[in-house]
Amino acid sequence: xxxxxxxxxxxxxxxxxxxxxxxxxxxxxxxxxxxxxxxxxxxxxxxxxxxxxxxxxxxxxxxxxxxxxxxxxxxxxxxxxxxxxxxxxxxxxxxxxxxxxxxxxxxxxxxxxxxxxxxxxxxxxxxxxxxxxxxxxxxxxxxxxxxxxxxxxxxxxxxxxxxxxxxxxxxxxxxxxxxxxxxxxxxxxxxxxxxxxxxxxxxxx
Amino acid sequence: xxxxxxxxxxxxxxxxxxxxxxxxxxxxxxxxxxxxxxxxxxxxxxxxxxxxxxxxxxxxxxxxxxxxxxxxxxxxxxxxxxxxxxxxxxxxxxxxxxxxxxxxxxxxxxxxxxxxxxxxxxxxxxxxxxxxxxxxxxxxxxxxxxxxxxxxxxxxxxxxxxxxxxxxxxxxxxxxxxxxxxxxxxxxxxxxxxxxxxxxxxxxx
Numbered sequence: 001x002x003x004x005x006x007x008x009x010x011x012x013x014x015x016x017x018x019x020x021x022x023x024x025x026x027x028x029x030x031x032x033x034x035x036x037x038x039x040x041x042x043x044x045x046x047x048x049x050x051x052x053x054x055x056x057x058x059x060x061x062x063x064x065x066x067x068x069x070x071x072x073x074x075x076x077x078x079x080x081x082x083x084x085x086x087x088x089x090x091x092x093x094x095x096x097x098x099x100x101x102x103x104x105x106x107x108x109x110x111x112x113x114x115x116x117x118x119x120x121x122x123x124x125x126x127x128x129x130x131x132x133x134x135x136x137x138x139x140x141x142x143x144x145x146x147x148x149x150x151x152x153x154x155x156x157x158x159x160x161x162x163x164x165x166x167x168x169x170x171x172x173x174x175x176x177x178x179x180x181x182x183x184x185x186x187x188x189x190x191x192x193x194x195x196x197x198x199x200x201x202x203x204x205x
Numbered sequence: 206x207x208x209x210x211x212x213x214x215x216x217x218x219x220x221x222x223x224x225x226x227x228x229x230x231x232x233x234x235x236x237x238x239x240x241x242x243x244x245x246x247x248x249x250x251x252x253x254x255x256x257x258x259x260x261x262x263x264x265x266x267x268x269x270x271x272x273x274x275x276x277x278x279x280x281x282x283x284x285x286x287x288x289x290x291x292x293x294x295x296x297x298x299x300x301x302x303x304x305x306x307x308x309x310x311x312x313x314x315x316x317x318x319x320x321x322x323x324x325x326x327x328x329x330x331x332x333x334x335x336x337x338x339x340x341x342x343x344x345x346x347x348x349x350x351x352x353x354x355x356x357x358x359x360x361x362x363x364x365x366x367x368x369x370x371x372x373x374x375x376x377x378x379x380x381x382x383x384x385x386x387x388x389x390x391x392x393x394x395x396x397x398x399x400x401x402x403x404x405x406x407x408x409x410x
Contacts, residue, residue, distance in 0.1 A: 003211045003341045007237050007334055032212050034398045036333065039350055041387040043396050052405040066319045073313050087316070100407070108278050110392065111292070111350045114271045118350045120322075121370070124329030128241065129212055131330075132337070136208045145244055145316045145323045157406040165326070182246040187315065191248050193239045200257040201362040202305070 001136035009176055010131055013140030014086045016093040016171040025137045026095075032133035033099070038122035040110035044103065045123045045165075048156055050096040055155050059167065060090045062151035063144060070146055081187065088144045093169040098152065099127050104161040123165045130168070140173030206341035214381055215336055218345030219291045221298040221376040230342045231300075237338035238304070243327035245315035249308065250328045250370075253361055255301040260360050264372065265295045267356035268349060275351055286392065293349045298374040303357065304332050309366040328370045335373070345378030 021029075030047055038044060050056055067087065074082050090096060101123040112118050127143075134141045144167045152164040182188050198204050226234075235252055243249060255261055272292065279287050295301060306328040317323050332348075339346045349372045357369040387393050403409050 001208050003206050003208045003337055004233070004237065006208045007240055007338065010240075010242065012242050028209070030402060031398055032209065034396075034401065035212050035215075037215065037217050037336070037348070037385070039348075041385055041393040041395075043401075046401050046403060046407065048403045048405070048407060050405055055405050070315075070318045073318060082315070085315075106393065110275075110287070110290075110387065113275045113278060114352055115350050115354065117325075120326070121329045121332075124326045125333040125336075127326075128330040128333035131242070132208055133212065143242070143244075145320050147319055149320065157408070159407060162407060180242070180246055182315065188246040188311065190246075191239075193236055196239065196248075196251050197235060198251060198253045200253070200255055200260050202251065202253060202364060202367060203362070 006132045006135045010135045011140065011176050011180065013142045013173040014089045015174040016089045016140065016169065017174060018092070018094055019172055020094045021139055021171060025139060029130055029133045029137060029139065033126040033130035036122065036126035036129045039112045039118040040106065042106045042109045042112070042119055042122060044101045044105045044119045045126050046100045046102065048098040048100065050098060053091070056090050056096055058155040059096070059147065059152065062148045063088055063090060063146055066146045066148060081185065085185065087146060089142055089169040090144065093171040095170040097168045097170050098156055098164055099123060099130070099166040099168065100158060100162050101165045102162045120165060127166045134170065138172065140171060140176065142169040144169060211337045211340045215340045216345065216381050216385065218347045218374070218378040219294045220379040221294045221345065221374065222379060223297070223299055224377055225299045226344055226376060230344060234335055234338045234342060234344065238331040238335035241327065241331035241334045244317045244323040245311065247311045247314045247317065247324055247327060249306045249310045249324045250331050251305045251307065253303040253305065255303060258296070261295050261301055263360040264301070264352065264357065267353045268293055268295060268351055271351045271353060286390065290390065292351060294347055294374040295349065298376040300375040302373045302375050303361055303369050304328060304335070304371040304373065305363060305367050306370045307367045325370060332371045339375065343377065345376060345381065347374040349374060
């Protein structure tokens, strides 16, 4: 698939068909993620392929707890709309992938002495590669952020120094919608790019 | 360009030709960045196009200070190798882009209540889109991380609540090398993907 097509047709997917992602497609998706750049060539990521329904049940329980709390941040029609939204596909998708960042990998990492979080940023770049490669394979990805890092750490037995960066639901989608879901339900609109670009200093057009 | 080709041929570029990036290509690159997914459709990013050589000079001074300190983390041959590496192209590239994250944009952002840093992660996804789109346009990007966020904040007049996420050198490269520079000079090798993939729990093959 053309790069721009993958970028513009990528969506955050929450409704999945149950059929599994073939191993060869999954291999290409993970290899693409692994070929993101990383600070000092640190490659701080791991990919935990979560199929075990007991593990996923614990993650889903964390989602439900945090989602109830999040709903209370809104009132009236906004709250009704929030509660109507499907925000994850943890149990229905055939596969979850937790992308983690090992913050201690590789000792003194070149380029990381001044801004320590560049390892997290590198891992995000791997996630975006994964998301785009999945799109090119016809596979949907949904990033679940309504979660508790402590619960993920326990459910996935993460050792000290390894943090969960992205918890992804992965599988063939019911559809790739034309527009982002939050845009099509009227939650929030796309900002005009021109408003976001400045010259030489923040705020200068 | 094919997505996988862009992913595998993307490089962190430090040696640039001086010719400017045409406005239409730059527009496509920024639009691709803007079409990354973001938590709650927050779109927390701005793109500061830095051409002013006085601003870039201040950024370069910050790089030089931090690069001297970073060199001292290594000893012997490793230090000699470090000092021989070209790690930025701030003044030679025709354009720098600082991608920022406005941490207060959009009020109570859906999906961000539990993990506050998801806005930073979204901005990283935009950076990766930018990097890949640039590659497809034949344009090189180098991420400079040996910098001081306070110096960037001052040089770019960032208001409170806006953080510099990525400082990028942008332009046509002298070449897109076959391999990552840190690999080809023997600084660090690529990890085997198989070692990075686990099943259901961290450490489980």
